[in-house]
Amino acid sequence: MKSGARAGDGRKPRADAIRNRERVLEAAKAVFSQGGPAASLEGVARQAGVGIGTLYRHFPTREALFEAVYRREVEQLVELVQALKAEASPAEALRLWLRANVAFVATKKGMLAALALATQKNPDLMAYSSDRLTQAVGELLARGAAAGEIRDDIGPEDVLRALIGMCYAQDRPDWQDSVLRLIDVFVDGLRLRGQPPG
Known part of the structure; x- marks a missing residue:
């Protein structure tokens, strides 16, 4: 599969995937510290500049992101x-x-x-x-x-x-x-x- 590695196939994540993950974590820190536990994951994705699907690919649940x-x-x-x-x-x-x-x-x-x-x-x-x-x-x-x-x-x-x-x-x-x-x-x-x- 040339477009990217499947999860669990042993390949390293692509550089853009690593960047996206870091952006999500940084955005989540800002959103959660301001908005409390009710802060939406959509808000995190928006602040990170990624789609909600990208967020869920990295963090399948709210607890996993937290x-x-x-x-x-x-x-x-x-x-x-x-x-x-x-x-x-x-x-x-x-x-x-x-x-x-x-x-x-x-x-x-x-x-x-x-x-x-x-x-x-x-x-x-x-x-x-x-x-x-x-x-x-x-x-x-x-x-x-x-x-x-x-x-x-x-x-x-x-x-x-x-x-x-x-x-x-x-x-x-x-x-x-x-x-x-x-x-x-x-x-x-x-x-x-x-x-x-x-």
Whole structure:
């Protein structure tokens, strides 16, 4: 078959298929974070610039799309750790990473109902994300403690618990701005005395 590989025949996906999938995921992130769980798949396809058939070829159910967006967001946050370690001081890297998590939580809030369904079908999903994010923030904390910038008596679970608490404590339209301010205060509180704010 010359026009493209059939699913499951062992061939790599075509470049345009990969691009379409990425466009759908990016559009879904935007639509779900703004429109909540009722956001339509047609709206996602429209924003991605693809037909609804293309969307369903990649993601046959709403839950499959939500899970793919969620996993992609987690992986991007894990990859961000390496970039920040190369570009920012330890305390500043932690602050920037936590701030990036706010957008992830906004997307997650918009997908909450569907994610609940997805985790019923795939109970490992939440454990997977928790493990990955705990390891990621643990790297940032260890780097900060080794550099003498951040106290060493706070664990990654403590940091993630505080972040989740800040993000879910309020649901006003401006909640993200408020949480970003709180993150700055939180990271300043983690600094060892004598360390100036980033």
